[in-house]
Amino acid sequence: MSAPILWIAIPFISGFIILSFLRERISPLIAGSVALILAMTALIIPIDTALLLGSISIKISPSILFFGRSFTLTTADGLLLALIYGLSALWFFGTEASGTANRFVSLGLMIVALLTASIAVEPFLFAALLLEMAAMLVIPLLVPPSQKPGRGVVRFLIYQTLAMPFILFSGWMLAGVEASPGDINTTIQAGTMLSLGFAFLLGVFPLYNWIPMLTEESPPYVVGFLLWVFPTFTVIFGLGFLDRYTWLRTSPQLSGAIQIAGLFMVASGGIFAALQKHIGRMMGYAAIAETGLLMLAMGLPSSEMLNVTFLLIIPRGLELSVWALALSIIKPKVTSLKFSDVQGIARSYPFAVTAIILAHLSMTGFPLLAGFPPRLALWQEIAGQSLTISFWIFLGMLGLILAATRTLAVFVMASENKAWQRNESWMQLIMLGLGLIGLFILGIFPQILQPFFINLPALFNHLGQ
Amino acid sequence: MVIEIVSWAAVGLILATSTVMLIIHDWRINLGALALQYVAAFWLVTRHLPFVMGSTKLITGWMVVAALGMTRLSLSSEEEDNNEESSLLRGRWFRMILMCIVALVTAGVTARIEVVIPGLGLPVIAGGILLIGAGVVHLGVTSEILRVIIGLLTLLTGFEILYAAVESSILVAGLLSVISLGLGLAGSYLLLAGTSPPELEN
Numbered sequence: 001m002s003a004p005i006l007w008i009a010i011p012f013i014s015g016f017i018i019l020s021f022l023r024e025r026i027s028p029l030i031a032g033s034v035a036l037i038l039a040m041t042a043l044i045i046p047i048d049t050a051l052l053l054g055s056i057s058i059k060i061s062p063s064i065l066f067f068g069r070s071f072t073l074t075t076a077d078g079l080l081l082a083l084i085y086g087l088s089a090l091w092f093f094g095t096e097a098s099g100t101a102n103r104f105v106s107l108g109l110m111i112v113a114l115l116t117a118s119i120a121v122e123p124f125l126f127a128a129l130l131l132e133m134a135a136m137l138v139i140p141l142l143v144p145p146s147q148k149p150g151r152g153v154v155r156f157l158i159y160q161t162l163a164m165p166f167i168l169f170s171g172w173m174l175a176g177v178e179a180s181p182g183d184i185n186t187t188i189q190a191g192t193m194l195s196l197g198f199a200f201l202l203g204v205f206p207l208y209n210w211i212p213m214l215t216e217e218s219p220p221y222v223v224g225f226l227l228w229v230f231p232t233f234t235v236i237f238g239l240g241f242l243d244r245y246t247w248l249r250t251s252p253q254l255s256g257a258i259q260i261a262g263l264f265m266v267a268s269g270g271i272f273a274a275l276q277k278h279i280g281r282m283m284g285y286a287a288i289a290e291t292g293l294l295m296l297a298m299g300l301p302s303s304e305m306l307n308v309t310f311l312l313i314i315p316r317g318l319e320l321s322v323w324a325l326a327l328s329i330i331k332p333k334v335t336s337l338k339f340s341d342v343q344g345i346a347r348s349y350p351f352a353v354t355a356i357i358l359a360h361l362s363m364t365g366f367p368l369l370a371g372f373p374p375r376l377a378l379w380q381e382i383a384g385q386s387l388t389i390s391f392w393i394f395l396g397m398l399g400l401i402l403a404a405t406r407t408l409a410v411f412v413m414a415s416e417n418k419a420w421q422r423n424e425s426w427m428q429l430i431m432l433g434l435g436l437i438g439l440f441i442l443g444i445f446p447q448i449l450q451p452f453f454i455n456l457p458a459l460f461n462h463l464g465q
Numbered sequence: 466m467v468i469e470i471v472s473w474a475a476v477g478l479i480l481a482t483s484t485v486m487l488i489i490h491d492w493r494i495n496l497g498a499l500a501l502q503y504v505a506a507f508w509l510v511t512r513h514l515p516f517v518m519g520s521t522k523l524i525t526g527w528m529v530v531a532a533l534g535m536t537r538l539s540l541s542s543e544e545e546d547n548n549e550e551s552s553l554l555r556g557r558w559f560r561m562i563l564m565c566i567v568a569l570v571t572a573g574v575t576a577r578i579e580v581v582i583p584g585l586g587l588p589v590i591a592g593g594i595l596l597i598g599a600g601v602v603h604l605g606v607t608s609e610i611l612r613v614i615i616g617l618l619t620l621l622t623g624f625e626i627l628y629a630a631v632e633s634s635i636l637v638a639g640l641l642s643v644i645s646l647g648l649g650l651a652g653s654y655l656l657l658a659g660t661s662p663p664e665l666e667n
Contacts, residue, residue: 066636067634067635067636067639068634068635068636069634069636126634126636126637126640129637129640129641129644130640132644133640133643133644133647136644136647136648136650136651137647139651139654139655140651140654143654143655143658143659144658145657145658145659146658146659147658147659148658148659149610149655149658149659151608153655154608154610154613154655157613157617157648157651158604158613158617161617161620161621161648162620164624164644165597165620165621165624165628168624168628168632169624169627169628172628172631172632
């Protein structure tokens with residue numbers, strides 16, 4: 001058995017089988033179990049190392065050839081795979097509780113498999129093609145068959161498609177830059193193309209207008225998944241570029257540009273979130289601000305860059321899953337997610353409301369919650385570099401806290417006579433509870449992620465040094 | 466010499482089909498032009514890729530056209546009219562001028578790109594740039610789903626022509642074909658979404 005078959009082909013085929021043959025009720029359980037088993041396998045069985053189980057020797061070979069190109073997952077990728085499939089399992093198990101359609105788990109599993117392939121493919125710049133394929137699989141999830149497609153989904157498709165040519169061409173030009181590093185023109189052209197490609201992929205300011213649109217017009221759980229999975233893999237892809245090309249890694253102009261783009265996203269995301277009157281759009285802007293923080297971490301000119309980036313990536317999946325699940329619980333019960341329609345809903349859905357507020361606060365970097373340790377680490381690094389950048393991050397985070405406060409005020413603004421009641425199902429309570437416990441554990445004991453960070457230098461040889 | 470003439474004829478065909486797709490609203494003519502455009506693109510791609518790999522792109526392109534065409538046929542005329550209304554800038558002369566700008570830019574940059582990336586061939590560069598420009602213009606002037614998908618396919622075809630000259634990997638050619646097909650299917654899905662009664666959803 002080879003690692004790409006185990007972590008790419010099997011989940012992809014499983015997703016297809018679930019989509020084609022399995023019933024609505026059991027598909028989240030099956031997909032979640034598949035993802036969980038893959039996560040556990042990645043955690044327990046090292047790739048490319050013989051493991052003796054009694055008289056049986058098991059060895060997972062790291063690569064496979066496919067149409068003349070290799071897909072390789074090394075020992076160093078093991079913890080990353082465990083993380084990706086572990087968080088995916090959380091999303092899939094939550095599907096039943098969120099009331100999202102059956103195809104979410106099947107297509108979701110196929111999307112995660114394609115994105116895992118984007119980590120494994122050699123040469124790595126072909127990952128842009130796999131990211132585009134994954135983006136197309138998201139389309140049926142974003143637009144239910146009974147609903148007219150909105151502007152957000154069309155823009156999402158356009159932007160993701162535009163990203164691919166830019167990245168592929170820049171990859172080809174970067175090879176030229178490597179051959180003749182003194183050629184300033186080619187360097188500028190390659191850098192510009194690469195930046196544009198990643199700007200489209202990550203939804204960098206002002207190309208993120210599809211995110212709030214999607215959070216308004218599409219199922220929140222699907223959008224939450226999209227906002228977790230795509231930026232995560234795009235960041236890993238981007239780190240691959242930085243790791244591969246020395247001149248990109250050492251260019252102060254590029255790291256400055258990444259930080260400025262990230263700063264715009266944090267500040268604008270936070271400020272716009274504070275001005276919203278729609279709790280779905282608020283999640284979108286919080287995700288934008290979070291992506292901005294990821295970019296700021298990627299632009300850090302210190303050796304802590306990798307650690308801080310991954311410290312931000314891990315809680316993001318948990319925060320967004322809790323937030324999106326809670327929104328999915330509320331959405332079918334109200335006309336829309338506008339403030340006027342969700343006013344006083346805390347008395348009807350106290351646990352979902354608590355989950356929204358805590359996930360939101362975690363994204364602002366509130367102490368004791370999962371978002372706090374990474375923001376503290378990032379601020380520590382940034383403050384030593386520039387107080388101006390620190391101020392703008394503070395402004396963005398302040399915007400997010402204001403948004404959380406406004407949301408909380410609207411949620412509890414009910415008439416005195418309205419009785420407190422619990423309308424969430426047991427399944428919803430369990431999933432929300434697990435997510436919230438996870439938020440607190442990551443906030444109070446961030447050191448549990450330590451084994452993962454020890455492994456990071458092996459994942460990115462040059463960046464880790 | 467003959468090959469060169471045919472290549473320039475393919476560029477001419479690309480210019481004609483792109484202009485037709487931009488200024489004429491009838492979806493049947495648009496899809497017909499797109500099918501013809503794939504023939505021209507096939508010829509330019511085979512300047513650098515083997516015939517078999519080039520023909521894959523042609524077949525994929527025609528499959529996309531067929532999928533979009535069949536989907537559009539199944540829509541009622543009322544939906545057609547509504548969709549046509551959503552076009553943002555309807556002036557034909559305006560679109561014609563936009564295409565002229567794209568053609569002029571193409572004429573201006575083709576020789577310069579040939580200097581930067583020698584060996585691509587002038588018709589290949591001109592065809593690729595024309596299609597990319599036409600695709601961008603298409604995306605800029607419409608929000609109707611079918612036309613957006615046609616714009617994306619046009620842009621992607623232009624990119625494929627240029628990229629085929631620098632990357633001849635079978636995997637890349639295959640994945641690009643899958644992406645074109647996926648775009649067509651995504652377009653078909655988006656066209657159909659919201660047209661069926663909710664009870665058919667399950």
